Amino acid sequence: xxxxxxxxxxxxxxxxxxxxxxxxxxxxxxxxxxxxxxxxxxxxxxxxxxxxxxxxxxxxxxxxxxxxxxxxxxxxxxxxxxxxxxxxxxxxxxxxxxxxxxxxxxxxxxxxxxxx
Amino acid sequence: xxxxxxxxxxxxxxxxxxxxxxxxxxxxxxxxxxxxxxxxxxxxxxxxxxxxxxxxxxxxxxxxxxxxxxxxxxxxxxxxxxxxxxxxxxxxxxxxxxxxxxxxxxxxxx
Numbered sequence: 099x100x101x102x103x104x105x106x107x108x109x110x111x112x113x114x115x116x117x118x119x120x121x122x123x124x125x126x127x128x129x130x131x132x133x134x135x136x137x138x139x140x141x142x143x144x145x146x147x148x149x150x151x152x153x154x155x156x157x158x159x160x161x162x163x164x165x166x167x168x169x170x171x172x173x174x175x176x177x178x179x180x181x182x183x184x185x186x187x188x189x190x191x192x193x194x195x196x197x198x199x200x201x202x203x204x205x206x207x208x209x210x211x212x213x214x
Numbered sequence: 215x216x217x218x219x220x221x222x223x224x225x226x227x228x229x230x231x232x233x234x235x236x237x238x239x240x241x242x243x244x245x246x247x248x249x250x251x252x253x254x255x256x257x258x259x260x261x262x263x264x265x266x267x268x269x270x271x272x273x274x275x276x277x278x279x280x281x282x283x284x285x286x287x288x289x290x291x292x293x294x295x296x297x298x299x300x301x302x303x304x305x306x307x308x309x310x311x312x313x314x315x316x317x318x319x320x321x322x323x324x
Contacts, residue, residue, distance in 0.1 A: 102256075104256070131311055131312075140315060140317050141257075141302070143311055146311055190256060192312075200245050202259040202262055203247075203304075203312055208255055
């Protein structure tokens with residue numbers, strides 16, 4: 099199993115500013131994922147963050163808006179840039195251990211972002 | 215993008231009753247997983263069922279998988295107020311990312 103520490107747990111930000119969310123995993127993981135959960139909705143994958151390479155973004159998400167870093171096998175950050183009220187969501191990081199076939203995913207506790 | 219659909223979207227039952235949630239998906243899978251989320255917090259893994267399995271149990275949870283119909287169900291027996299949460303199915307297609315269904319909001323009234 100893996101424990102993921104995600105911070106901040108919540109923040110209220112002014113529009114036009116940026117927020118960086120950090121996730122620290124207590125063991126090495128091959129893949130980390132960033133999800134967005136809009137109010138009352140399900141999780142939507144933003145990008146897959148692999149160590150040593152550029153993140154892979156899903157349709158509708160771009161690097162300029164959501165830059166991601168993955169400097170090592172236990173840490174990743176997601177930045178929400180130039181925020182608008184539409185970015186108000188819960189952001190979740192997730193990880194799957196090495197040898198990911200038929201394994202569960204582990205999640206951080208989420209960052210509840212409100213943009214005013 | 216969401217792969218699956220869940221129904222019902224919301225379910226309200228009395229403590230002690232059983233709760234059944236259904237999940238449908240569109241393409242072939244390696245496995246299907248169920249997660250629980252309390253009040254918009256992180257997701258907690260409940261159970262994983264592989265594509266070659268038809269039924270799995272874990273405590274008060276029972277999961278079935280019908281790959282011919284591309285559907286799964288989660289049954290929570292003898293529900294408790296503490297089971298109140300949102301429940302999501304997630305499909306694993308290629309061993310990396312999970313794709314989540316729309317979720318079922320379960321309310322168990324004491």
